Amino acid sequence: MLKYEVNNEVAIITLNRPEKRNALNPELVNLLKDVLAKAESDKQVKSIIITGEGSSFCAGADLEYLNKIKDFSPLENEKDSKNLAELFKLIYFCSKPTLAAVNGPAIAGGCGLATVCDYVFADKEKAKFGYSEVKIGFVPAIVSVFLLKRTSSSKAFQLLLSGEIIDSYSAKEIGIADFLSDNTIEEARIYAEKLNSNSQESIKLIKSMKKFFEFTSVNNSIDYLYQLNTISRSTDDFKNGLLKFLSK
Numbered sequence: 001m002l003k004y005e006v007n008n009e010v011a012i013i014t015l016n017r018p019e020k021r022n023a024l025n026p027e028l029v030n031l032l033k034d035v036l037a038k039a040e041s042d043k044q045v046k047s048i049i050i051t052g053e054g055s056s057f058c059a060g061a062d063l064e065y066l067n068k069i070k071d072f073s074p075l076e077n078e079k080d081s082k083n084l085a086e087l088f089k090l091i092y093f094c095s096k097p098t099l100a101a102v103n104g105p106a107i108a109g110g111c112g113l114a115t116v117c118d119y120v121f122a123d124k125e126k127a128k129f130g131y132s133e134v135k136i137g138f139v140p141a142i143v144s145v146f147l148l149k150r151t152s153s154s155k156a157f158q159l160l161l162s163g164e165i166i167d168s169y170s171a172k173e174i175g176i177a178d179f180l181s182d183n184t185i186e187e188a189r190i191y192a193e194k195l196n197s198n199s200q201e202s203i204k205l206i207k208s209m210k211k212f213f214e215f216t217s218v219n220n221s222i223d224y225l226y227q228l229n230t231i232s233r234s235t236d237d238f239k240n241g242l243l244k245f246l247s248k
Contacts, residue, residue, distance in 0.1 A: 058110025
């Protein structure tokens with residue numbers, strides 16, 4: 001489900017469910033949290049890359065899991081939303097540089113997983129970005145926090161309202177992607193090694209500045225928005241939209 005390797009002080013975390021387009025489910029979310037904590041505490045690791053195996057970066061929520069969500073109680077939905085929020089906060093406030101090597105589509109929660117990183121490397125031809133939740137009556141609440149850190153509020157809400165999927169060039173133009181690449185993992189690795197040559201104490205302090213400036217606002221926003229996630233899951237629009245989606 002996950003591959004983890006450390007090479008030349010760079011930890012590479014690979015979502016390894018290519019047959020499911022590296023879709024997220026609770027097991028994968030928990031594994032990601034565990035391995036990120038491991039990478040952050042490992043003194044041999046100076047930077048972290050997240051990528052996907054196969055043709056996708058991450059397609060968002062797993063279909064089998066979505067099928068279970070429709071029968072969740074409010075308490076189960078709240079717990080699940082909080083778990084996902086904790087993953088994003090762990091990446092966003094990581095004390096080490098984080099890089100997303102987006103080798104293919106990064107959709108919904110998968111787009112959130114990319115945009116929460118410090119740097120986004122997007123495959124010129126294969127990377128796609130978008131928040132498709134609105135099409136099934138869901139709300140991309142938690143991930144919106146990190147989208148709004150990368151682009152203007154007008155562009156962000158246009159994407160959230162339309163559910164439009166954009167290519168890598170459009171993503172770079174509005175700030176979702178930082179670099180366009182022919183080989184995302186290799187170019188992300190080279191960039192990570194450049195970062196590793198900088199003072200690690202300085203990097204740690206700079207990342208602590210980010211936490212100082214943004215922790216309260218991000219934390220408060222997420223506390224509110226995962227509750228909004230929970231509410232949206234109880235609507236008839238979501239339940240009906242999910243059934244239509246799953247029946248395709």
